[in-house]
Amino acid sequence: MNVIGLNGSPRKNWNSAQMLEHALQGAASVGADTELIHLIDLNFTGCRSCFACKRLGGKSFGRCAVKDDLTDILNRILEAEAVIISAPVYFGDVPGMVRNLFERLWFPGLMYRRDGACAYDHKVKVGLIYTMNCPDEHFYDSLIGGHKGTFERFFGETKVVCATETLQFDNYDLYVGDMFDVPRRQEKHEKVFPEDCRRAFQMGQELVK
Numbered sequence: 001m002n003v004i005g006l007n008g009s010p011r012k013n014w015n016s017a018q019m020l021e022h023a024l025q026g027a028a029s030v031g032a033d034t035e036l037i038h039l040i041d042l043n044f045t046g047c048r049s050c051f052a053c054k055r056l057g058g059k060s061f062g063r064c065a066v067k068d069d070l071t072d073i074l075n076r077i078l079e080a081e082a083v084i085i086s087a088p089v090y091f092g093d094v095p096g097m098v099r100n101l102f103e104r105l106w107f108p109g110l111m112y113r114r115d116g117a118c119a120y121d122h123k124v125k126v127g128l129i130y131t132m133n134c135p136d137e138h139f140y141d142s143l144i145g146g147h148k149g150t151f152e153r154f155f156g157e158t159k160v161v162c163a164t165e166t167l168q169f170d171n172y173d174l175y176v177g178d179m180f181d182v183p184r185r186q187e188k189h190e191k192v193f194p195e196d197c198r199r200a201f202q203m204g205q206e207l208v209k
């Protein structure tokens, strides 16, 4: 079983990346081959609205025709058993590079057909990880529910794990941040974040089983 992990935070060692690493370790613990890719290392754009993926008889029908660093990864995701994507919440949404990934993943699967049929015939299980400053993940229910619903439509079973009130800085004394309850944040990082990582590990296991 092949599981591809995509970290959508520009920070390679922080909350989103750590949760993703745990999810991949969970998948590996039950026999999956895993790989971790940081989106920040890649040069790619969102959908360019070329419609090559919808062109009848076209060589890119049902596939993204754009050629950049994402091309090979998109092709491999469509052949993988599972993909796990981690992202911080940025201004109530995911970072632009994650949105670009989603457009390139989703749009070729969408066929403008009345029966709602999808262009992808292979199911891929999906794990989504979100990390955020906000104390309550339900604040982003419509964002996260929208992503989950779209992945379920085009790919298959989709699981979600969130971490809230994450540690944003190593040392809060060095930054403007008096809106934060720093001792509570640090305590949460020590006591709750390991539990969030454990839930990510379990999600990785469940996606593979």
Ligand SMILES: Cc1cc2nc3c(=O)[nH]c(=O)nc-3n(C[C@H](O)[C@H](O)[C@H](O)COP(=O)(O)O)c2cc1C
Binding pocket: 009, 010, 011, 014, 015, 016, 017, 087, 088, 089, 090, 091, 092, 093, 131, 132, 133, 134, 166, 167, 168
């Ligand atoms: C540009 C930017 C925008 C952010 N916007 C939000 C937001 O709208 N809601 C929120 O809860 N956290 C927001 N955050 C905080 C991050 O989501 C949070 O610190 C996250 O855990 C960072 O992930 P990372 O440690 O993997 O980089 C924002 C952070 C940045 C840098």
